[in-house]
Amino acid sequence: GDSVTQMEGPVTLSEEAFLTINCTYTATGYPSLFWYVQYPGEGLQLLLKATKADDKGSNKGFEATYRKETTSFHLEKGSVQVSDSAVYFCALDGSSNTGKLIFGQGTTLQVKP
Amino acid sequence: GAVVSQHPSRVICKSGTSVKIECRSLDFQATTMFWYRQFPKQSLMLMATSNEGSKATYEQGVEKDKFLINHASLTLSTLTVTSAHPEDSSFYICSAFDSQVYEQYFGPGTRLTVT
Numbered sequence: 001g002d003s004v005t006q007m008e009g010p011v012t013l014s015e016e017a018f019l020t021i022n023c024t025y026t027a028t029g030y031p032s033l034f035w036y037v038q039y040p041g042e043g044l045q046l047l048l049k050a051t052k053a054d055d056k057g058s059n060k061g062f063e064a065t066y067r068k069e070t071t072s073f074h075l076e077k078g079s080v081q082v083s084d085s086a087v088y089f090c091a092l093d094g095s096s097n098t099g100k101l102i103f104g105q106g107t108t109l110q111v112k113p
Numbered sequence: 114g115a116v117v118s119q120h121p122s123r124v125i126c127k128s129g130t131s132v133k134i135e136c137r138s139l140d141f142q143a144t145t146m147f148w149y150r151q152f153p154k155q156s157l158m159l160m161a162t163s164n165e166g167s168k169a170t171y172e173q174g175v176e177k178d179k180f181l182i183n184h185a186s187l188t189l190s191t192l193t194v195t196s197a198h199p200e201d202s203s204f205y206i207c208s209a210f211d212s213q214v215y216e217q218y219f220g221p222g223t224r225l226t227v228t
Contacts, residue, residue: 032215043117043206043219044157051215089156099145099210099217103156 002027002094006104013080013111021075021107023064023090031094033057033066033073034101038087047075047088051097080111115140117209119220126197127228134192134223136207142187143209147217148180151204163190197227 007022025031035047035057048057053068062077073090090104116139126132136146144165149157161182162170169182179201181193194201206222 036219041221043221044208045219046114046216097212097215098162099147099212099215100159100162101147101157101217102159105156106154 002031002092002102004090004092004102004104006088006090006107008105008107010108010110013109015082015111015113016079017111019075019077019080019084019109021088021090021109023073023075023104025071025073025090025092027071027092027094029094031092032097033064034091034093035062035064035073035075036089036091036103038089038106040086044089080109082111082113085109085111114216115209115211115218117207117218117220119205119207119223121223122221123224123226125226125228128198129196131193131195132197132225134194134205134207134225136190136192136209136220138188138209138218141209141211143190143211144187145210145212146184146190147208147210148182148190148192149206149208151206151222153204157206160192194225197225199227201225202227 003026032051034049036044037047048059050057050066056065087106091101118137120135146163148160151157163184165184171177184190208217208219
């Protein structure tokens with residue numbers, strides 16, 4: 001079945017460092033791909049999404065490109081801030097956009113001043 | 114984005130009792146809501162799809178008689194954990210799906226502890 005694999009955390013960076021969180025997927029069809037962020041004590045929030053190959057999702061300085069050839073959707077940010085500290089989840093919807101999401105295991109990011 | 118609330122935020126119950134968790138979509142009418150379960154330091158696992166006015170669709174391995182889902186209105190879905198046991202202790206998260214903009218809005222979650 002469909003699945004999502006994220007790099008294991010936690011990831012600890014200094015402020016203004018470059019961030020990459022790897023995400024690869026397995027899907028039988030043409031999934032839509034998402035990154036969600038969960039701040040402490042809050043619900044998951046959509047960070048960005050891409051619905052077809054070569055699409056680039058971007059929001060709040062974060063970017064991810066849907067790479068079909070490598071089945072990847074890596075999250076990047078050029079300069080992280082302390083406020084970016086959170087858990088990041090990669091997810092896919094492989095079932096004809098029904099909204100049923102399959103999540104990766106989550107990656108905790110801690111940014112130190 | 115839209116706001117989804119859950120109640121209660123945390124609940125402790127004794128083994129053998131039932132617990133009801135409410136999920137409300139405050140900003141839009143959601144024909145579809147989802148229920149997830151999250152174990153510590155692990156991913157969210159989809160439990161079921163809650164469809165307004167019809168029966169819920171459960172994922173493989175989820176006991177429908179144990180996790181009762183009711184979606185009686187376009188803004189409310191409930192999850193009842195029946196005859197709860199310690200292994201049901203977990204973090205339960207709901208979401209409301211807006212198919213028009215293809216976006217899902219998550220509640221803050223409910224921490225269930227069964228003693």
